[in-house]
Amino acid sequence: MAIFTPEESHHIRDVLRHRQGDIIKAVxxxxxxxxxxxxxxxxxxxVEGKIIASQYFEDDLTTRVTLACAIPKKNRMDILVEKTTEIGVAEIIPMITARTENTRARIARWNKIAINAIKQARRYHLPVIHKAHRFDEVLDMLDTHDIGVIAV
Structure with missing residues (x-):
């Protein structure tokens, strides 16, 4: 049994105009x-539905990429989240810098953007979007990774 969120229900019913008995795909x-x-x-x-079939897809990228990025102003981070999700980034770590604005409300927004991006790009894996961290904390987080690349 699948039960969709109010936002997804609206999209399925009112935007895509699906009706009872229709078969849809969801990730x-x-x-x-x-x-x-x-x-x-x-x-x-x-909207509710009966699961007819399911198929698991391994992550198609040979290397898991974690992006740590200083948070740009205005909606530029929205675009960054969307585009990096579309190409398959596994994790996004927003970095706090001296000029970073408040990020609390924006993380929920970035998650919605990532959800829309995996649908658009037909990807099956949603990236983990971490809460914002300072640069020294990001370095500690990257200790567990095989390769770390920092561009300045």
């Missing part, structure tokens, strides 16, 4: 693609 962000037959598609209620 969980962890590598699984589901084929779902819609069983309930009513206004102001969550």
């Amino acid at each position: 969980d962000g962890e590598g699984t693609l589901y084929e779902i037959e819609l069983t309930r598609c009513e206004k102001r209620k969550p």
Whole structure:
């Protein structure tokens, strides 16, 4: 059984105009693609469906990439999250610098952008978007990685 969030329900029902009995594809962000037959598609209620089939996809990249990036001003980080998600970055670590603006509310926004980007690019793995860290904390986090590259 699949129950969609209100936001996804609106998209399925009102934007894509699917109806009860339609078969759709959905991903969980962890590598699984589901084929779902819609069983309930009513206004102001969550869309529900029966899982018909599922298939797991390994991450298709041979190297897991973690991007640590100083947070740019305005919506430039939105674009960075979208584009790096589309090409398959596994983790995004926003870095706090002297000129960084408040990031608390933006992390939720970046997660929504990443979800839309995996749908757009037909990817199956959602990147982990960490809370913002200082540069020294990022260096400690990257100790567990095989290769670390820092561009200045």
